[in-house]
Amino acid sequence: MRRAGKVLTGVDRVELAYVQALIADDVLMFGLVRSRIGYILLGQAGVEHMVPFLSGPVSGETVETQQRQSWRHVRKYAIGRVPPFLLRALLRRKLPTGFTYLNVGHSNLTDRVLGAVRSLDAQITTLIHDVIPLDFPEFQRDGTVQRFADMIARVGKFADLIIYNSKDTQARAQTYLPETAASIVSHLGTVKVDANAADIPSRVPQDTPYFVCIGTIEPRKNHAFLLDLWDQMGPQAPGLIIAGGRGWKNEDVFARLDALPVGGPVFEVAGLSDGALAALMDGAAGVLFPSLAEGFGLPAAEAAARGVPLIINDLPTLREILGDIPIYASVSDRYLWLNKINELASLGPNAPDQQQYVPPTWDAHFKTVLKLT
Known part of the structure; x- marks a missing residue:
């Protein structure tokens, strides 16, 4: 309630x-x-x-x-x-x-x-x-x-x-x-939720290749890792949309988000509807999950069900649920993450040759x- x-x-x-x-x-x-x-x-x-x-x-x-x-x-x-x-x-x-x-x-x-x-x-x-x-x-x-x-x-x-x-x-x-x-x-x-692009606020940038990270902004989700990658790539980096509410014990990340330059490649948005999130994923070059721990990883499964490329930290639970569908990249290997992000950005949304994921059903x-x- x-x-x-x-x-x-x-x-x-x-x-x-x-x-x-x-x-x-x-x-x-x-x-x-x-x-x-x-x-x-x-x-x-x-x-x-x-x-x-x-x-x-x-x-x-x-x-x-x-x-x-x-x-x-x-x-x-x-x-x-x-x-x-x-x-x-x-x-x-x-x-x-x-x-x-x-x-x-x-x-x-x-x-x-x-x-x-x-x-x-x-x-x-x-x-x-x-x-x-x-x-x-x-x-x-x-x-x-x-x-x-x-x-x-x-x-x-x-x-x-x-x-x-x-x-x-x-x-x-x-x-x-x-x-x-x-x-x-x-x-x-x-x-699989119906996409509703009309629910995406007009301020959310989608005019260049972008990636999406979905989830509450709390330490376990490891948003700091992505911010480090985007700092390394600089102002010419593809877009990164961080979609989720702010959580707890993450003041350093919150401060970095508050200091983001207007018009820069990283954008934070909270409170999106399911339809808006689905539309954002459909238009993304990929969805990123650098999470350090998961019980199931429902957002990752939902993204896989839409055929969106995934780059995720190599966790046993995610391998159990998603099999060979994602690109697994340990968060200890920044070079691999950067390489795969740039590769997917060059392909844009709806990258070809994605394996078909058959998700578990209710x-x-x-x-x-x-x-x-």
Whole structure:
């Protein structure tokens, strides 16, 4: 709910796909919402009415307006509202016996929620997207690493089934889990979004060959590496569009972005719609992912599905998901990155002889997962 009206992150997309799949399923579903004063339970109709608010920004409306509207709908369609200490009683009173609690977002995996569900002998299924906060604590916001470690410990204690988005995530997570639940690996689906060039702000330069880097500007995404490359190439470098909101612990990069010369080759833009991002990728000479760690790499898979050339850091997860489609270049090899960037820039968009990437589908994901939940 706190994401209502905002540009969708990778986790948001997964949660939305699950909601839509469960609505289409013939099994009765409910939605549990945490509010400031406790918990709200929605029936299936209530969940269905929430989908538009969880599907990203609405043109012409502010995030604040959309969030107010979403909470009005939650209150309107609530079939139960309780303070925190009555959550177990609410679930016992409203839900059928033998239900499954399904959490695919890393949020609300608390002792209160999981303990209440466990006390009712229901099945608990969770999805772990990554354990990057534990593998790379230096990239995280202050105070978040221990909270994440506590969450993973609770998943290990309570979950009956853990879904992993990749074999790499599974292997990494299982080194931290205090107990071993049943688990399954199922790659996330990739949806090809319709391009909408009209949504690209007119200030975004597209008149010369350019590259796109998509993702929150935080240390793990390694934007500093790209800025170093563009500094080395100088003012005659191809364009670089950094598309993503500013994150955390990246003040040096933010300062470099703030100091970018007007009209220079590097341009920062945030808050683009999915259609605008798709159009930018379609017109790009390539999409760049120098990320230092990924759980799945959904933006890279989405770019590959569009047939856009990719240059990415050589990570096990990305090799698992993308196979031989991208150009793999270690971020320790700047010469290779520069060489490939210049090569793709000379070819321009729609470079020939791109291998056809067949992305994983949500249908295949749910055929694997839902029969076990």
